[in-house]
Amino acid sequence: MRNILTRHVHGVDVNQRPAGRAPAAPAAGHAGIMVALGAASILLYALLFWYSDSLTALAQATRRGEKLYAIVPIAIALVFSLVHGTFTARFWDSLGLRPRNRR
Amino acid sequence: MDLSFPELTLVSVLLLFVVGFIGGLVSGFIGSGGAFMLTPAMMSLDAPGIVAVASNMAHKFPKALVGAVKRAKFGQVDVKLGIIMGLFAEVGVFAGKELMTGIRARFGDVGTDLYVSLVFVVVLAIVGGLVLRDVARTQRRRAAGETPATPRLARWVQSVHIPGTMMRFSSIGNREVSLLFVAPLGFATGMLAASIAVGGFIGVPAMIYVLGVPAFMASATELVVAFVMGLGGSLLYAWDGFVDIRMAMIILAGSLFGVQIGAIATTYVREGTVKIVMGMIMVIVLVSRLFKLPVYLADLGMIEALGETTVYWLDALSFGTLAVALIAGSGTILAALFKGMAEHRERHAVLEESAITD
Numbered sequence: 202m203r204n205i206l207t208r209h210v211h212g213v214d215v216n217q218r219p220a221g222r223a224p225a226a227p228a229a230g231h232a233g234i235m236v237a238l239g240a241a242s243i244l245l246y247a248l249l250f251w252y253s254d255s256l257t258a259l260a261q262a263t264r265r266g267e268k269l270y271a272i273v274p275i276a277i278a279l280v281f282s283l284v285h286g287t288f289t290a291r292f293w294d295s296l297g298l299r300p301r302n303r304r
Numbered sequence: 305m306d307l308s309f310p311e312l313t314l315v316s317v318l319l320l321f322v323v324g325f326i327g328g329l330v331s332g333f334i335g336s337g338g339a340f341m342l343t344p345a346m347m348s349l350d351a352p353g354i355v356a357v358a359s360n361m362a363h364k365f366p367k368a369l370v371g372a373v374k375r376a377k378f379g380q381v382d383v384k385l386g387i388i389m390g391l392f393a394e395v396g397v398f399a400g401k402e403l404m405t406g407i408r409a410r411f412g413d414v415g416t417d418l419y420v421s422l423v424f425v426v427v428l429a430i431v432g433g434l435v436l437r438d439v440a441r442t443q444r445r446r447a448a449g450e451t452p453a454t455p456r457l458a459r460w461v462q463s464v465h466i467p468g469t470m471m472r473f474s475s476i477g478n479r480e481v482s483l484l485f486v487a488p489l490g491f492a493t494g495m496l497a498a499s500i501a502v503g504g505f506i507g508v509p510a511m512i513y514v515l516g517v518p519a520f521m522a523s524a525t526e527l528v529v530a531f532v533m534g535l536g537g538s539l540l541y542a543w544d545g546f547v548d549i550r551m552a553m554i555i556l557a558g559s560l561f562g563v564q565i566g567a568i569a570t571t572y573v574r575e576g577t578v579k580i581v582m583g584m585i586m587v588i589v590l591v592s593r594l595f596k597l598p599v600y601l602a603d604l605g606m607i608e609a610l611g612e613t614t615v616y617w618l619d620a621l622s623f624g625t626l627a628v629a630l631i632a633g634s635g636t637i638l639a640a641l642f643k644g645m646a647e648h649r650e651r652h653a654v655l656e657e658s659a660i661t662d
Contacts, residue, residue: 274542298645
């Protein structure tokens with residue numbers, strides 16, 4: 202009976218279901234994937250610094266006319282966005298920063 | 305062309321990461337607007353202007369991709385509108401670059417600087433003013449208990465039927481709009497992106513006020529526009545060997561952390577907050593450019609020459625105001641996010657408490 206009555210606690214209609222999912226702790230498997238993605242992300246950045254001079258030389262070669270090298274920075278950007286982008290999403294999720302699912 | 309990429313130090317890496325993070329936060333929330341700080345930041349690290357612009361673009365398109373995918377999960381993206389506007393924006397970028405090249409050939413670097421500042425001032429004053437006026441009007445209507453309606457101009461645009469040019473978009477309730485309206489909006493977005501690196505200052509308000517797209521969807525769809533436009537632009541710059549992918553990826557490292565938060569924040573706030581942040585940033589950036597105008601006018605001989613100290617302080621004030629715009633924007637977003645999350649948690653706590661007592 203109480204459920205069908207409209208009650209308000211602290212100004213909230215308690216018969217209304219919450220608009221978003223309740224925050225839940227990420228499963229251990231999710232944490233493992235996040236750590237793996239973080240490690241992959243660090244590895245990518247380590248390679249970026251390691252091959253820093255080669256990347257600069259590649260850009261110079263492109264300017265000299267080796268136009269095929271132009272695809273390298275674009276490919277690097279896409280790979281980094283995929284790996285690091287997925288990692289950052291899981292990173293904030295693991296800290297409890299999750300969207301409120303309204304739609 | 306003999307160009308050198310800057311030496312990367314720990315300080316420069318940290319600076320690019322932090323500016324990238326704040327820029328990403330703002331972009332994830334309003335669809336763009338974080339990039340205007342990055343070009344001057346890279347130039348302050350001794351990157352040549354063209355390398356700074358190219359590397360900025362090379363970080364922007366993967367960031368926009370990640371932001372768009374994130375916001376698509378929240379049901380906020382109109383992919384079709386984004387791709388179509390993005391393609392016309394690409395044409396706008398080419399035209400904008402041609403115009404800039406023409407001005408540079410005729411008046412030199414100071415001519416392009418003055419042109420960029422004037423575009424900033426005119427566009428931001430008009431569009432930023434309109435956005436803030438709309439926010440004030442909407443708040444008054446909400447206080448009076450009225451529901452915000454589709455803007456009058458958008459209602460007219462949606463009512464015009466030009467045979468052979470009509471296209472249906474999900475973001476405006478599956479209504480049809482003529483491509484003849486969409487094309488110039490995309491073109492203008494690209495022109496602005498080529499001049500001031502922030503096409504979204506036109507693209508987002510245009511989608512809201514001309515096409516009638518809700519603010520959340522407009523800012524999310526702008527990320528698709530930025531991706532399409534940025535991918536093409538980056539290829540163009542990479543073809544000429546101007547992209548310093550090391551700098552671009554360091555900025556991306558910070559901005560991908562930021563863009564996630566900005567996107568998540570949109571799920572906790574009202575539509576008006578997107579407009580407030582956008583209008584606020586536009587007006588502060590406008591002030592920053594006003595500080596630079598006397599310097600360019602003096603360089604062109606239109607006003608009396610300024611002293612070295614005056615130029616130094618005007619430059620510092622302009623750069624400082626840009627930083628204020630980003631910090632104020634990101635601060636407002638974070639405050640709105642944490643307030644929204646706290647309210648949401650409180651709501652859940654009350655509901656769970658009631659479920660237990662039942």
